[in-house]
Amino acid sequence: MPDTTTVIVGAGHSGLAMSYCLAAQSVDHVVLERADVANSWRTQRWDSLRLLTPNWMTRLPGYGYQGADPDGYLDAKQVTALLEDYARASGAPVLGGTTVTSVRAAGDGYVVRTDQGSWHALTVVLASGAAAVPVMPAVASAVPAGITSVTPAGYRNPDELPQGGVLVVGASASGIQLADELHRSGRPVTLAVGEHVRMPRTYRDRDILWWMDAAGVLDQRYDEVDDLVRARHVPSMQLVGSPGRTLDLNALTSAGVRLAGRLAGIQDGVAQFSGSLPNVCALADLKLNRLLDTIDAWAGMPGERPAPTIVRTAPLRLDLRSGEISSIVWATGFRPDLSWLDVPVLDRKGRVAHDGGVTACPGLYLLGMPFLRRRKSSLIDGAANDAADLTAHLVSHLDARAGGRERRAS
Numbered sequence: 001m002p003d004t005t006t007v008i009v010g011a012g013h014s015g016l017a018m019s020y021c022l023a024a025q026s027v028d029h030v031v032l033e034r035a036d037v038a039n040s041w042r043t044q045r046w047d048s049l050r051l052l053t054p055n056w057m058t059r060l061p062g063y064g065y066q067g068a069d070p071d072g073y074l075d076a077k078q079v080t081a082l083l084e085d086y087a088r089a090s091g092a093p094v095l096g097g098t099t100v101t102s103v104r105a106a107g108d109g110y111v112v113r114t115d116q117g118s119w120h121a122l123t124v125v126l127a128s129g130a131a132a133v134p135v136m137p138a139v140a141s142a143v144p145a146g147i148t149s150v151t152p153a154g155y156r157n158p159d160e161l162p163q164g165g166v167l168v169v170g171a172s173a174s175g176i177q178l179a180d181e182l183h184r185s186g187r188p189v190t191l192a193v194g195e196h197v198r199m200p201r202t203y204r205d206r207d208i209l210w211w212m213d214a215a216g217v218l219d220q221r222y223d224e225v226d227d228l229v230r231a232r233h234v235p236s237m238q239l240v241g242s243p244g245r246t247l248d249l250n251a252l253t254s255a256g257v258r259l260a261g262r263l264a265g266i267q268d269g270v271a272q273f274s275g276s277l278p279n280v281c282a283l284a285d286l287k288l289n290r291l292l293d294t295i296d297a298w299a300g301m302p303g304e305r306p307a308p309t310i311v312r313t314a315p316l317r318l319d320l321r322s323g324e325i326s327s328i329v330w331a332t333g334f335r336p337d338l339s340w341l342d343v344p345v346l347d348r349k350g351r352v353a354h355d356g357g358v359t360a361c362p363g364l365y366l367l368g369m370p371f372l373r374r375r376k377s378s379l380i381d382g383a384a385n386d387a388a389d390l391t392a393h394l395v396s397h398l399d400a401r402a403g404g405r406e407r408r409a410s
């Protein structure tokens with residue numbers, strides 16, 4: 001069985017950033033990847049998707065966007081090319097086509113089994129993605145036969161859906177972007193809106209993410225927030241990667257998308273929506289204004305605020321058997337897939353329990369999760385700081401282990 005100091009599982013940007021930081025500390029390691037570098041950008045993104053973060057935010061340890069359009073937004077092919085280039089330039093030891101099938105504690109390290117043989121490692125970094133699997137709510141099983149169901153991970157473009165009305169469930173980044181695209185394709189679209197994070201693309205002539213970066217909002221640490229569990233479950237920002245274009249609920253309503261409340265259930269083929277739409281919109285407006293207050297306080301002057309979200313009458317029921325709806329897009333979030341992890345670090349809900357990416361099993365780390373160590377942790381721009389912090393922890397774990405052995409030997 002080959003030996004290495006650290007196995008990193010996954011060669012997305014998180015795994016590659018960790019590899020860069022470990023190499024800088026001369027920690028021997030290997031990156032095991034079930035497919036190729038940037039697999040999720042190759043296989044799980046729709047055709048028109050562009051990053052919602054501007055190009056200048058595509059920063060990784062020892063690397064960054066160098067193109068001519070720092071304020072533009074990369075498409076998925078460009079992200080793939082950029083990550084391939086990063087892997088090459090940093091000499092990351094990636095073993096592609098290697099699926100990790102289990103990680104088990106063994107002695108003072110781990111045995112990592114793969115479909116290409118096993119590795120022994122003193123430490124393991126789980127970088128297999130926070131958005132590995134699209135989440136579909138239980139209610140999806142009650143959708144009447146004949147209606148096409150898709151998730152953002154499987155959807156590619158409008159041509160793949162049947163003609164006719166679409167119900168998009170979920171109004172975070174994926175939901176609003178797909179509602180907009182499907183509406184533009186000529187289909188009547190109903191958007192079921194639950195809790196969401198409203199965001200203007202620009203504020204006071206700059207990208208909103210420029211303000212959030214400059215004012216330190218994205219750097220807020222996990223040990224500084226009042227309710228970390230909640231902070232880790234905040235939906236993605238309602239943004240689209242298009243210069244100057246705000247795609248919020250007002251923009252969608254003006255274009256002709258019909259809003260409904262959160263999808264609460266489907267009974268006898270009839271979708272039932274919560275009546276809370278005005279409240280969730282008011283809450284999103286309130287939270288947006290709080291964010292803009294923070295930015296104004298940092299900038300030392302007030303800016304012009306977006307108009308409140310306008311909520312017209314929203315349907316409470318939609319008969320899915322009437323023929324009005326031919327497809328449903330479940331833009332209801334994603335989750336990690338760590339079903340192959342065979343170490344006792346999972347909580348009651350099957351999530352890895354961790355303190356800023358450090359698990360209770362010595363030498364086992366987690367990277368790339370929402371608000372892992374900072375608000376920006378799940379963004380590409382968040383990997384540099386998090387990987388550096390976890391590398392420092394991992395190196396001191398190795399030092400302590402080596403010191404312990406020396407002490408036992410003397």
Ligand SMILES: Cc1cc2nc3c(=O)[nH]c(=O)nc-3n(C[C@H](O)[C@H](O)[C@H](O)COP(=O)(O)OP(=O)(O)OC[C@H]3O[C@@H](n4cnc5c(N)ncnc54)[C@H](O)[C@@H]3O)c2cc1C
Pocket residue numbers: 009010011012013014015032033034035036037038039040041045050051052053098099100101127128129130131132152174334340367368378379380381
């Ligand atoms: C639709 C969408 C849009 C996004 N847009 C942005 C954006 O605009 N800006 C931004 O900064 N962030 C964005 N993100 C968030 C984040 O940057 C991406 O989710 C990114 O792909 C996460 O990178 P990662 O390396 O953590 O995980 P991933 O990219 O998912 O990489 C994990 C890797 O692990 C591999 N793997 C998984 N299981 C195994 C196994 N058992 N054995 C071996 N290999 C395995 C996978 O094949 C994959 O290559 C977006 C996310 C989504 C879902």
